[in-house]
Amino acid sequence: MTTDRPTLFLIPVELSDTPPADVLPARNFEVLRGVKHFIVENVRSARRFLRRCDKQIDIDSLTFFTLDEHTQSADIDAMLRPMEEGHDMGVISEAGCPAIADPGADAVALAQRRGYNVSPLVGPSSILLSLMASGFNGQSFAFNGYLPIAPAERMARLKELYRRAMREDQSQIFIETPYRNSRLIADIVNALPADALLCVAADITGPSQTIRTMPVAKWKGAELAKTPTIFLIYHP
Amino acid sequence: MTTDRPTLFLIPVELSDTPPADVLPARNFEVLRGVKHFIVENVRSARRFLRRCDKQIDIDSLTFFTLDEHTQSADIDAMLRPMEEGHDMGVISEAGCPAIADPGADAVALAQRRGYNVSPLVGPSSILLSLMASGFNGQSFAFNGYLPIAPAERMARLKELYRRAMREDQSQIFIETPYRNSRLIADIVNALPADALLCVAADITGPSQTIRTMPVAKWKGAELAKTPTIFLIYHP
Numbered sequence: 001m002t003t004d005r006p007t008l009f010l011i012p013v014e015l016s017d018t019p020p021a022d023v024l025p026a027r028n029f030e031v032l033r034g035v036k037h038f039i040v041e042n043v044r045s046a047r048r049f050l051r052r053c054d055k056q057i058d059i060d061s062l063t064f065f066t067l068d069e070h071t072q073s074a075d076i077d078a079m080l081r082p083m084e085e086g087h088d089m090g091v092i093s094e095a096g097c098p099a100i101a102d103p104g105a106d107a108v109a110l111a112q113r114r115g116y117n118v119s120p121l122v123g124p125s126s127i128l129l130s131l132m133a134s135g136f137n138g139q140s141f142a143f144n145g146y147l148p149i150a151p152a153e154r155m156a157r158l159k160e161l162y163r164r165a166m167r168e169d170q171s172q173i174f175i176e177t178p179y180r181n182s183r184l185i186a187d188i189v190n191a192l193p194a195d196a197l198l199c200v201a202a203d204i205t206g207p208s209q210t211i212r213t214m215p216v217a218k219w220k221g222a223e224l225a226k227t228p229t230i231f232l233i234y235h236p
Numbered sequence: 237m238t239t240d241r242p243t244l245f246l247i248p249v250e251l252s253d254t255p256p257a258d259v260l261p262a263r264n265f266e267v268l269r270g271v272k273h274f275i276v277e278n279v280r281s282a283r284r285f286l287r288r289c290d291k292q293i294d295i296d297s298l299t300f301f302t303l304d305e306h307t308q309s310a311d312i313d314a315m316l317r318p319m320e321e322g323h324d325m326g327v328i329s330e331a332g333c334p335a336i337a338d339p340g341a342d343a344v345a346l347a348q349r350r351g352y353n354v355s356p357l358v359g360p361s362s363i364l365l366s367l368m369a370s371g372f373n374g375q376s377f378a379f380n381g382y383l384p385i386a387p388a389e390r391m392a393r394l395k396e397l398y399r400r401a402m403r404e405d406q407s408q409i410f411i412e413t414p415y416r417n418s419r420l421i422a423d424i425v426n427a428l429p430a431d432a433l434l435c436v437a438a439d440i441t442g443p444s445q446t447i448r449t450m451p452v453a454k455w456k457g458a459e460l461a462k463t464p465t466i467f468l469i470y471h472p
Binding site: 010021022023024025026027097098099100101102105106108109110111112113118119120122123124125127128129130131132133134135136137138139140141142143144145170199204205209211212213214 | 259334346348369377381406
C-alpha cells in the first residue's frame with residue numbers, strides 16, 4: 001500500500017460509547033498520527049475523536065475541512081488541494097465507516113476522478129455487523145436506507161422489500177430515526193406475514209447491544225429503546 | 237454486553253497477507269482468549285489464525301467443530317451443545333467476516349432461534365471496504381454474490397444490475413472467481429454503456445491493494461491479476 005501518490009484514508013469512528021481500541025485496529029491509530037489534513041463532517045467531534053485515539057496528538061497543527069450536506073461541489077474540489085501538493089488526507093465521519101451513509105462519499109468520488117489512492121481502514125459498520133449476527137443470507141443482501149414516512153407508501157415499501165427478500169433470496173436492511181423505532185415495529189407487524197423473519201439490532205458494539213431475530217408474529221407489541229437500530233427482514 | 241446467557245462471538249479473520257493487528261481491534265484478541273469452543277470452516281486454518289493472534293494460546297485445550305458446505309443441519313444442532321452447558325462459543329470463517337458469505341450463517345440462525353446472545357466482532361469486509369473507497373452511493377447498495385457463468389444469462393444479469401443501479405440509485409456489488417477477473421471486465425465493457433462507472437477493488441487490505449473507479453470505456457482491455465477482487469457498478 002506504499003506509493004508515491006498521495007492517499008485519501010477513510011477513517012472509521014466508534015458507533016457508540018465504546019473505547020476506540022474495542023472497535024478499531026491498532027493500524028488506524030498509526031495512520032492517524034501521520035495525517036495532517038482532514039475532511040470531516042463536524043470539526044468539534046472530529047477533534048474529540050482524534051484526542052480519544054491519541055492523547056499526544058497535536059490537534060492545533062492539523063487542518064480540518066468541513067464536508068456536510070450544505071457543502072457545494074466546488075468547495076470539495078478546494079478541500080483536496082493538500083493532495084495536489086502531495087499530502088495524504090483523511091476522511092472522518094460522525095460515526096461508523098465514512099462514505100457509507102454520509103457526505104464523505106463526494107470527496108472519495110472526486111479523489112477517484114483525480115486518480116489518487118483511496119485506502120479504506122477497518123472499523124465498525126452497524127449494517128454489516130447486524131447482518132452477520134442476524135443469521136440471514138449474507139451471499140445476497142441490500143441496504144435501503146430510510147423507509148418513506150407517509151403511511152401508504154411506507155406499507156407499500158415494506159411489502160416490496162419483503163417480496164424482494166422472497167423472490168431474490170436477498171436479505172433486506174433498513175434504518176429508522178430512533179424515536180420512531182417502536183412505530184416501525186408495529187408497521188412491520190402489519191405489513192408482513194406472521195412467519196417472515198425480522199432481526200432488530202440495537203446499539204451495535206455499545207453497552208446495551210441487542211441483536212434479536214424472531215418471526216414477525218413474536219415482535220407484536222414490542223417497544224424499542226430510542227437508540228440507533230438496524231432492521232433486517234428475510235423469509236424463513 | 238455482559239450477561240448470564242452464553243454468547244456466540246462472530247470472529248473475523250484477515251483477508252490477505254496482513255498482520256492481524258492491522259485489521260482487527262485489540263478487543264478481538266481478548267475475546268479469543270476467553271473462548272474454548274469454536275465452530276470453524278477449516279480446523280487447520282482456524283488453528284493457524286489463533287496462533288497468529290496470540291502465540292501463547294493453548295490450542296490443544298480448545299474444541300473445534302467443522303461447519304462447511306457438507307454439514308447437515310442436525311450436526312449444527314450438536315455443535316451448539318457447549319452453549320447449552322453455558323459456554324461462550326466462537327465462529328471463525330476462512331477470511332473476512334463470518335456469516336457474510338460462508339456456512340457460519342446457519343450456526344448463527346440456530347443460535348438466534350435458541351435465544352442465545354450473538355455478538356459480532358469488528359473486522360475487514362472486502363464488500364464494505366470497497367464500497368467506502370468506490371465513491372458510490374452508500375445510502376443504498378446491494379451485494380449480489382456471483383454472476384451466472386453462461387454468456388447470455390451473464391449479459392442479461394449485468395444489464396439488469398445496471399438498470400437497478402440507475403432506477404433505484406443503488407450501488408451494485410458482485411464478485412468473480414479470481415481466474416475469470418479479466419474475462420468479467422470484458423463482459424462488463426460489452427454489457428454496460430461507456431459512461432457507466434465501474435469500481436474494481438483488488439487485494440483489499442493486502443500489500444497490492446488497488447481500488448480504482450473509472451467509466452466503463454476506460455476499462456476496455458484491462459487485464460487484472462488473479463487476486464480476490466470486488467466489482468461495483470453505479471451510474472454517473
